[in-house]
Amino acid sequence: MSVRIPSSILTRNNLVNISQVQARLAVTQERAASGLRINRPSDDPAGAARASVVRSEAAAHAQFAKNVDRARARLAAAERALVAASDVMVRARELALQGANGTLDASTRASIAEEVAVLFEELVSAANTRHESGWIFAGTANGAPAFSVAGSFSGGAPPTVTYDGDASEIEVSVGERPTVTVTLDGRRVFQGDADGDGVPEAGREDLFAVLGDLWQALTNDDADAVRATLSRLERGQRQLEMERSRLGAFGARLEAAGARLADAKVEDVRLLSATQDADTVQVLSDLVNQETALRATLEVAARTLRPSLLDFLG
């Protein structure tokens, strides 16, 4: 016996076919509109999970890149302070050379001493440099000036400078593992005291003390004592140069991290796009194909649903 095909079957099959083609078309239209191949996890569970991982990695990389920028600004501020301190030391050495000249009279030395006093203030101000509201040479105790000055030159003796910061260095994270140091210990930089015992280590100088001694020698009109500060001033300057090269090393690590992060950003974008973005050309060709398919399905429906024997009976 042949299969009976009542019109209800044709109607049902046609409706199912049309709705299937329309459902596919709706998916393609959503892809075209959002530009995404994955619009919800069920579109591609593994891909959605991967996209989630890539997105969080990209976010981390963006955050690290921000950290690098911020750290770079901080190091630049420290660098400027050290340059200023270096300039102070260079000028102080020139003044010391002048003052060491035996033919100079006491009043000339006194006027040089006044300039040294000004240099002293400049050095203190460089050592108390602030960046983003924090005193950058104060370690982690950066809520207050790194150095405090007791006494003044008018008292006959040079003022004493005390370090109020701590020896901790601040580190920031610029990648998954490494942290980069972004501060220098002010006591070591300006007072040559790395271990915090209050005395400069061998081969290092307390810059404030050197300037104070220079001022004292000039004020006392003591050419020999002035000459004695010359080598100490030179050592102090070298000390600042060394610290600058340390900053340079930190900066180099930052630059390397920054370059790595810039590469990572490009890669993240590429990976995320490859994981979740719709292929525009593919989507457009799908769209055209499915529209054609829909038109064909509708045409077939129109043709199969219309005729019945009634059309042909007289």
Added chain:
Amino acid sequence: MAGLFHTLEIAGRALAVTQSGIHVTSHNVANVETPGYSRQRQILAAGNPIESGSGAIGTGVEQLGIERIADTLLLRQLATEDARAASLGVQGDALARIEEIWNEQARPGLGARVAGLFDAFEDLAASATPGAPVEREAVRAAAELLVDTIREADAELRSLQGEADRAARVMLGTINELAQRIADLNGEIVRAEAFGPANDLRDRRDVLLRELARKVEITSFEQPDGGVVVLVGRGLALVEGTHARSLVAADDPTHPFDPSFASIQFDTGSGWIDVTDAIGNGELGGWLVVRDELTANAIRELDAFAYNVAARVNEVHAAGVGLDGSSGDFFAMPAGVEDTARNFALAPAVEASADAIAAGLGTDPGDNRNALALAALRNQAAPVFLPGDAPGAPSGPSRTLLDHVAATVGRIGTEVSALATERASQDRVLQQLENRRDSLSGVSIDEEMVQLLRLEAAYQANARVIQSLDRLLDTVVSMLR
């Protein structure tokens, strides 16, 4: 030998039978669009012959009855598949809403909020300005956003769960009404069938049985008198003869999520039997799965996720010291994994003051060491807590929090797409069965038209026989004149 009048009677009855055939055709055509209608046809037979000396003489045509063309087995099968399709439909719609909670494709979701908190920790660590007041507030804002997102997700899931419970309760009324109508039809059919098959009533009952099956999975069988017995749950007779029992909802105080959620009870007339676990498919079964499995699992999963976040952040946070010298939790530490999402909140100290955020290991305003440790949590893998784990005893694989999000996204996506595939194939199964039913029982206009042409011809032929008999009788009468 048969007489002329006998022949006339044969022709007359043939006319009547043919007219009845046209009536059946007309009934079929009239019901071409009636849902559940089974085409009918005349059962014809030649009349009992009369024995005579010269052999058996035919007595014309006889209509034995009118039958409907239907396959009861196919209808039962359709009811079963209807029940399955209805359940899958309800589950699929609910799962799509659960999926949206974890959907990060279109807008930032839970993963993005956790990443946002780590970003804020990073900013706090990278700033190392004295006290970092701006960054501290930013950490608190990011944490509050995460708290809100988790609580909103939890509220959304719970509202979906509540909807499922209400839908299940409402469903019971519809089920009881359908059961009553089937019982009523049973009575009508039994009465009518004393005189012959009650084709149209049976069609109506089959439609109701399918409708009932879409609401709740049933098994049904017919009794010799024509009434059907409808069983639900573990073989409890919802309909038997003209009697219908009912399903009722009772508050279930032992329900793990809400003591006001309903259990489904079968009212035997003299007591109640709990059939909640035996409902099977159908919309009712679908809503129960949504309530007790899909949303329940999703809530537990969200709880576990929130617990993981709280436990990890708190562990590192408590090791540090806030600007105010305090040490403690960052998130209010939940007592256990269960219900973490619903009660997710910042610790009271952090809620009260951003200075309680432990950025350092000491109270130095520039100390960022603990903030670094908090930020480093982003990439730290540790065993994750799964639903049902006791505090301090995570049983899951070692993962970072964000990998945990990604794994959950992947799992839910797989679940949804598997269900979608199942739904699609179920739809195809149903379509095939419907087509088989229509192929057997559906009215074909073409067929009916052909039938009509044949009946018309038969009517004309019988009329011609009467015409010729008329002439013969005329001849006989004129002979007598």
